[in-house]
Amino acid sequence: DQQVKQNSPSLSVQEGRISILNCDYTNSMFDYFLWYKKYPAEGPTFLISISSIKDKNEDGRFTVFLNKSAKHLSLHIVPSQPGDSAVYFCAATAGGTSYGKLTFGQGTILTVHP
Amino acid sequence: GAGVSQSPSNKVTEKGKDVELRCDPISGHTALYWYRQSLGQGLEFLIYFQGNSAPDKSGLPSDRFSAERTGGSVSTLTIQRTQQEDSAVYLCASSLGPSQIGGEQYFGPGTRLTVT
Numbered sequence: 001d002q003q004v005k006q007n008s009p010s011l012s013v014q015e016g017r018i019s020i021l022n023c024d025y026t027n028s029m030f031d032y033f034l035w036y037k038k039y040p041a042e043g044p045t046f047l048i049s050i051s052s053i054k055d056k057n058e059d060g061r062f063t064v065f066l067n068k069s070a071k072h073l074s075l076h077i078v079p080s081q082p083g084d085s086a087v088y089f090c091a092a093t094a095g096g097t098s099y100g101k102l103t104f105g106q107g108t109i110l111t112v113h114p
Numbered sequence: 115g116a117g118v119s120q121s122p123s124n125k126v127t128e129k130g131k132d133v134e135l136r137c138d139p140i141s142g143h144t145a146l147y148w149y150r151q152s153l154g155q156g157l158e159f160l161i162y163f164q165g166n167s168a169p170d171k172s173g174l175p176s177d178r179f180s181a182e183r184t185g186g187s188v189s190t191l192t193i194q195r196t197q198q199e200d201s202a203v204y205l206c207a208s209s210l211g212p213s214q215i216g217g218e219q220y221f222g223p224g225t226r227l228t229v230t
Contacts, residue, residue, distance in 0.1 A: 004156075006156075034218070036221075041223065042223055043118070043205055043207070043221030043222050043223050043224055044157070044205075044221045045220075045221070046218045046219065046220070049218070089156060089157065091157075100145050100147060100164060100170065100209070101147075101162055101170060101172070102149075102157075102159060102219065103159065104149075104156040104157040104158075104159075106154075106156040107156055
C-alpha cells in the first residue's frame with residue numbers, strides 16, 4: 001500500500017531551467033508534507049515543508065505547491081543548478097501521535113546538466 | 115554541532131546471524147526514528163521513540179527486529195537471525211520535538227547492511 005507516490009523515477013533538466021518534481025498521496029489524514037534531498041552515501045537532508053492549511057511555501061529557489069483536492073504536491077526549483085543533482089523524496093505525516101512517522105515516496109533522481 | 119552518527123557504516127553478515135546497529139542522535143533531540151531503504155525503494159518507517167513514551171513499533175517488519183533507546187539518547191536496532199531480504203540501508207534520524215508539526219528530522223549517513 002503505497003500511500004505516497006513519486007511516479008517519475010528520474011528527471012533531467014538543463015542548468016538555469018525549472019525543475020518540477022511531483023508527488024501524489026492517498027491518505028487524507030496527511031496534514032504536513034516535506035521534501036528531502038539525498039546525495040549518495042549520505043542521509044537525506046530536509047529541504048522544505050508545507051502544512052495542509054497552505055497551498056504554497058517558498059524558500060529561495062525552492063517552492064512547494066500543495067493541491068489538497070487532488071492530493072498532489074510538487075517541488076519547483078528555479079533556476080536549477082548542477083549542485084541540485086540528487087535524489088528527492090517527498091514525505092507526509094498525519095496529526096496526533098503519528099507526527100513522528102514520516103511516510104516517504106520512492107524518490108526521484110534529478111540530474112541538472114551544465 | 116555534531117549531527118546524527120551511525121555505526122558501523124557498512125556491515126556484512128551471514129544469513130542467520132544477529133546484528134546490532136547503533137545510532138547517536140543530535141544532543142537535545144528528544145525524538146529518534148529508524149527507517150530502512152531497500153534497493154530501489156523509498157524510505158520505510160520502522161520505529162519511533164519519543165522521550166519516555168512507549169515507542170511506536172508499527173513499522174517493524176517482523177519480531178526478529180527490535181530496538182531500544184537507552185537514557186533517552188543512543189539507540190540500538192537489533193536484527194536477529196538475519197535474512198537476505200534484510201539487506202538495506204538502515205537510517206536513523208532525530209528531531210528536536212515530539213509532536214511538533216512535521217518535526218524536521220535530521221538523518222544520519224546510514225548503515226549499509228548486506229546479508230550473504
